[in-house]
Amino acid sequence: xxxxxxxxxxxxxxxxxxxxxxxxxxxxxxxxxxxxxxxxxxxxxxxxxxxxxxxxxxxxxxxxxxxxxxxxxxxxxxxxxxxxxxxxxxxxxxxxxxxxxxxxxxxxxxxxxxxxxxxxxxxxxxxxxxxxxxxxxxxxxxxxxxxxxxxxxxxxxxxxxxxxxxxxxxxxxxxxxxxxxxxxxxxxxxxxxxxxxxxxxxxxxxxxxxxxxxxxxxxxxxxxxxxxxxxxxxxxxxxxxxxxxxxxxxxxxxxxxxxxxxxxxxxxxxxxxxxxxxxxxxxxxxxxxxxxxxxxxxxxxxxxxxxxxxxxxxxxxxxxxxxxxxxxxxxxxxxxxxxxxxxxxxxxxxxxxxxxxxxxxxxxxxxxxxxxxxxxxxxxxxxxxxxxxxxxxxxxxxxxxxxxxxxxxxxxxxxxxxxxxxxxxxxxxxxxxxxxxxxxxxxxxxxxxxxxxxxxxxxxxxxxxxxxxxxxxxxxxxxxxxxxxxxxx
Ligand SMILES: Cc1cc2nc3c(=O)[nH]c(=O)nc-3n(C[C@H](O)[C@H](O)[C@H](O)COP(=O)(O)OP(=O)(O)OC[C@H]3O[C@@H](n4cnc5c(N)ncnc54)[C@H](O)[C@@H]3O)c2cc1C
Numbered sequence: 287x288x289x290x291x292x293x294x295x296x297x298x299x300x301x302x303x304x305x306x307x308x309x310x311x312x313x314x315x316x317x318x319x320x321x322x323x324x325x326x327x328x329x330x331x332x333x334x335x336x337x338x339x340x341x342x343x344x345x346x347x348x349x350x351x352x353x354x355x356x357x358x359x360x361x362x363x364x365x366x367x368x369x370x371x372x373x374x375x376x377x378x379x380x381x382x383x384x385x386x387x388x389x390x391x392x393x394x395x396x397x398x399x400x401x402x403x404x405x406x407x408x409x410x411x412x413x414x415x416x417x418x419x420x421x422x423x424x425x426x427x428x429x430x431x432x433x434x435x436x437x438x439x440x441x442x443x444x445x446x447x448x449x450x451x452x453x454x455x456x457x458x459x460x461x462x463x464x465x466x467x468x469x470x471x472x473x474x475x476x477x478x479x480x481x482x483x484x485x486x487x488x489x490x491x492x493x494x495x496x497x498x499x500x501x502x503x504x505x506x507x508x509x510x511x512x513x514x515x516x517x518x519x520x521x522x523x524x525x526x527x528x529x530x531x532x533x534x535x536x537x538x539x540x541x542x543x544x545x546x547x548x549x550x551x552x553x554x555x556x557x558x559x560x561x562x563x564x565x566x567x568x569x570x571x572x573x574x575x576x577x578x579x580x581x582x583x584x585x586x587x588x589x590x591x592x593x594x595x596x597x598x599x600x601x602x603x604x605x606x607x608x609x610x611x612x613x614x615x616x617x618x619x620x621x622x623x624x625x626x627x628x629x630x631x632x633x634x635x636x637x638x639x640x641x642x643x644x645x646x647x648x649x650x651x652x653x654x655x656x657x658x659x660x661x662x663x664x665x666x667x668x669x670x671x672x673x674x675x676x677x678x679x680x681x682x683x684x685x686x687x688x689x690x691x692x693x694x695x696x697x698x699x700x701x702x703x704x705x706x707x708x709x710x711x712x713x714x715x716x717x718x719x720x721x722x723x724x725x726x727x728x729x730x731x732x733x734x735x736x737x738x739x740x741x742x743x744x745x746x747x748x749x750x751x752x753x754x755x756x757x758x759x760x761x762x763x764x765x766x767x768x769x770x771x772x773x774x775x
Contacts, residue, residue: 343634
């Protein structure tokens with residue numbers, strides 16, 4: 287008797303379902319693994335694929351297994367799939383979190399062979415072939431790890447409390463809170479130097495996330511909030527984008543980086559390249575450029591630099607001896623498996639795959655999606671004892687958006703910038719938003735904010751009012767006494 291918990295008892299595959307067959311046997315499912323029970327029935331145990339992580343990689347793997355003769359168990363610590371490329375829009379108040387997230391159950395509701403489990407995987411037991419949740423263990427036949435990456439502060443973890451990164455919905459709403467709160471505090475700040483600090487926004491990291499965030503912030507300050515305040519001019523906000531390398535958008539061709547920088551300048555963003563952040567505090571950052579240090583007073587620092595792999599990579603390495611790269615990503619075989627463990631695949635941002643070009647593939651959504659689909663093919667081929675070709679990434683190009691109607695697009699042979707690139711960006715992003723309802727909603731939202739320059743999701747939530755009072759240091763309104771009134775009377 288095979289050692290597996292859930293199995294179906296089915297009649298012999300040669301018997302077709304018919305009205306003469308007792309009803310529980312009518313739902314015949316033909317699978318790869320069949321075992322004869324002592325009663326002569328075929329015990330049909332479906333091969334269980336446990337996928338950890340419902341991001342682009344895990345979700346696309348689960349969906350691609352739709353018609354496969356396997357049982358799919360998708361585990362995620364969140365109950366939704368998040369469209370991370372639009373997180374910056376949430377951070378800048380352009381979209382609400384619900385616009386860019388789809389419940390995993392809803393996405394997979396029609397996929398009969400898939401189950402979704404809400405739970406955080408805290409350990410792996412490879413000897414027993416099971417994953418360990420906080421409150422359960424789930425056995426697997428094939429394990430797919432797709433838990434992605436999180437941001438890294440290059441050994442300065444204490445910066446995280448001051449300079450939020452952008453990876454989760456909570457990160458995005460925290461950024462939105464900080465940004466909107468800064469304008470509110472500036473409106474009530476009589477001291478010009480303190481007001482300047484509230485009106486100074488520092489974004490660390492000039493990759494696509496930093497560029498998109500800076501552009502959206504520039505637009506928020508220059509257009510959306512332009513007429514909302516009485517004491518401050520939001521358009522005068524100082525937005526600094528700090529990049530340690532030679533130029534912004536390092537993976538793009540230099541000409542497109544230059545166009546992106548020009549686009550940012552038009553939105554009031556100052557780009558500082560070859561500049562390193564060496565300290566971050568509540569009311570300032572310290573940067574170093576060409577050996578000279580500068581202290582920049584600011585109350586809002588946003589982190590868009592550096593990633594590190596999910597801790598599951600390290601756990602896996604502890605039990606398999608698989609090498610990790612310096613970001614903690616798992617160095618996988620050409621078929622995305624772990625060396626010596628053909629029943630464990632690592633895909634998406636968590637995988638370091640360098641077999642194609644000698645350098646690791648970038649941590650972008652198309653890599654994760656293609657690896658997810660490949661993992662599914664590889665699992666089915668292995669069940670059928672068929673060989674499978676190594677994974678090959680088909681690179682369709684990259685894009686980054688700079689504000690309301692400008693972007694840069696690098697399609698290898700063709701480069702676009704400005705409005706045409708933005709239209710392509712819009713089309714591609716809508717295409718890949720997982721749920722149809724979301725696409726329509728997001729399109730309407732965008733159309734609305736495009737024509738009205740309004741941003742509907744400018745909500746400050748949480749402990750903000752209290753924080754604002756603290757920040758105002760005992761002057762809760764910031765208003766001078768009303769005419770004819772004497773202070774304190
Ligand atoms: C702000 C931002 C902007 C981006 N912009 C772009 C862009 O414009 N274009 C582009 O191509 N790419 C972009 N990316 C990159 C892209 O989003 C990633 O490459 C992609 O999401 C990777 O997919 P993944 O499935 O590997 O990981 P993720 O999408 O990160 O999914 C990982 C999943 O694992 C779950 N998880 C993690 N740990 C556990 C655990 N222990 N137990 C259970 N579940 C767990 C998480 O909840 C999550 O759902 C952006 C990323 C960010 C953060």
